[in-house]
């Protein structure tokens with residue numbers, strides 16, 4: 001039988017995708033995981049909502065005072081100059097006042113207390129003069145309905161207040177609790193397995209032998225994954241050995257939704273990761289026109305999504321933030337994946353090669369005049385993990401750019417907005 005060469009996916013893809021093309025490919029390839037869990041509100045923090053939340057009640061649930069003051073009938077504002085009303089009672093929050101208030105009367109009322117029948121307007125206590133139960137104020141200085149929170153003015157019954165795909169943060173916990181909702185449906189945790197490859201890698205806690213370095217990437221990866229609220233499956237260090245890498249791929253693809261590796265994706269003689277993915281799974285792409293981190297490998301192995309991050313620690317973290325994180329968020333069912341960037345003046349002169357996007361490490365700070373400006377962290381070697389730690393933003397330089405002169409505007413992406 002004649003053996004013909006079957007083109008693999010890797011033959012068909014363009015050698016270098018742009019950053020936006022790579023992101024587009026990833027977005028198209030990954031899908032939100034199915035299913036949900038029902039959990040108590042406390043356990044929902046940081047997780048992704050799996051259902052639309054419709055309000056079971058109106059908010060505010062009853063018309064109440066926004067101020068400490070005096071509740072009156074607006075008809076009593078209809079006089080020239082000073083008005084005097086008779087205070088007939090006091091209303092506290094949590095204690096509804098049962099009698100109806102007549103024109104010419106008023107009640108002292110506290111913030112959050114329910115407005116009694118017959119009143120619709122609140123005058124701040126600072127704007128009245130009280131003489132026994134005689135309450136005097138300038139009638140012209142007030143508007144009908146002022147300082148009153150109307151029942152249902154914020155949320156009406158049945159209104160969708162949160163949509164499926166929203167990450168639950170402290171304000172969402174507050175909102176859900178304000179509606180009396182004690183349990184919500186959230187997306188299941190993504191299972192993410194990862195390992196480092198490299199014969200030179202030594203686990204922390206052991207003395208380094210000659211030619212070894214510590215395996216820092218696995219700690220970074222643990223950090224970013226843990227912050228994303230996924231189930232972290234740490235598979236340790238796998239040596240540069242084809243059979244062991246094959247075995248690790250197979251094991252991971254049977255237990256995890258996503259496999260992430262670091263190292264072994266360049267073109268060195270011991271870089272087996274891409275080869276194994278090509279044999280056991282499918283490669284979607286493996287090169288991006290960017291720095292640091294161009295040999296990012298993306299594909300699938302069995303049902304699992306695969307990301308092969310470059311070994312250099314900065315490249316590994318940058319490619320994680322730019323590509324893996326939005327993919328994981330999408331798989332977690334999250335729809336609000338904002339990646340804020342903005343333009344600020346750059347106080348350093350920067351250089352780069354044309355034809356690739358660069359994510360340089362920068363320090364955003366406020367200048368004496370109040371303007372936010374950015375400076376470089378200095379040398380940008382992709383092995384210099386210190387630069388990542390010193391940075392509080394990426395300076396994102398576009399493919400066409402070559403030089404940034406001092407005081408030119410650049411795009412920055414704050415790290416605080418990433419995690």
Ligand code: AMP
Nearest residue numbers: 196215216217263264265266310311312
């Ligand atoms: P590789 O992608 O395997 O060719 O590795 C590129 C560079 O990153 C080499 O200098 C490796 O020693 C280094 N490297 C690879 N994996 C790690 C890791 N887990 N922690 C720190 N450095 C690493």
Ligand code: MG
Nearest residue numbers: 197198263264
């Ligand atoms: Mg290696």
